Amino acid sequence: MNVFEAVKQSVTTRQAAEHFGIRVGRNEMCVCPFHADKHPSMKVDRRFHCFGCQADGDVIDFVSRLEAVSPKEAALMLAQAFSVPYEDKEPPRRRKPRQETPEQQFRRMERYCFRVLCEYRNQLGRWKRDYAPKAPEDDWNPLFVEALQKQDYVDYLLDTLLSPDMEERAALIASYGKEVRTIERRMAELEAGAAAGRDGGHRSRAAAPERP
Ligand SMILES: [Zn+2]
Structure with a gap:
């Protein structure tokens, strides 16, 4: 009743x-x-x-x-x-669908980390290509530097996420979950910035140095 x-x-x-x-x-x-x-x-x-x-x-x-x-x-x-x-x-x-089991929570975090890291890895690839210095005297674009520095690291994280060893994956999520969130936020900010000024910022700096 x-x-x-x-x-x-x-x-x-x-x-x-x-x-x-x-x-x-x-x-x-x-x-x-x-x-x-x-x-x-x-x-x-x-x-x-x-x-x-x-x-x-x-x-x-x-x-x-x-x-x-x-x-x-x-x-x-x-x-x-x-x-x-x-x-x-x-x-x-109403409560049931909201309450995830630890297993479901883990799977969700796993998918989330994988998605963000894949996007970040693609982004690094684009930066490496688009912001590469055109001449030896050019300043290195910070995004190009980041691409060089982080690519191996992100590859390592992605490899670990694909590991068959669940404990290894869980350890990775526990130690890097916060960093993955930071990466996601930063990419969203960069994207918003890029949308605001498509031709400003890094892009024109990267394209400008055509001088001999
Ligand atoms: Zn009355």
């Missing part, structure tokens, strides 16, 4: 009204909280009905309107106040 059914079955509107401090007379009449009522014109039993303003509904409608909360919040409020047991089917169903 869900919380709505359970509350409606266990708590009358009269009990709820009294719980929220509304005085109910012997004939189950009370002053209506939903209009400026001088004489009790609301009847509260299992449900409620006001003969003045025609407000009408069940215990959940009553509390929802009285406390200005959603019907679900009202039901939960009542379930707690009156210790009504209920089965909540929704949270487990």
Whole structure:
């Protein structure tokens, strides 16, 4: 039984009204909280009905309107106040897909690291080609330097990620996961920068030195 059914079955509107401090007379009449009522014109039993303003509904409608909360919040409020047991089917169903097993988490990190490192490796290849100094006296572009420095290192990380030894892969992810995130962020920034000024920055510096 869900919380709505359970509350409606266990708590009358009269009990709820009294719980929220509304005085109910012997004939189950009370002053209506939903209009400026001088004489009790609301009847509260299992449900409620006001003969003045025609407000009408069940215990959940009553509390929802009285406390200005959603019907679900009202039901939960009542379930707690009156210790009504209920089965909540929704949270487990919603939580399940979110909760990854350590195994799934590991696989996801593995795929993530592999994807980022592959992209980075391709990027290094492009830098090495595009930013290579054209003449011996040219300054080396920092991206060209990075390509030279990092290519072997990234190859090593990718090889390790392809290793059949799971412990080795797990150790790599544990020690380099953070660095992989940094690489991903940096590539995103570079890409945003490149999109902002296609012909500015490194590209023109790399293309400019055509002098003899
Ligand atoms: Zn009323």
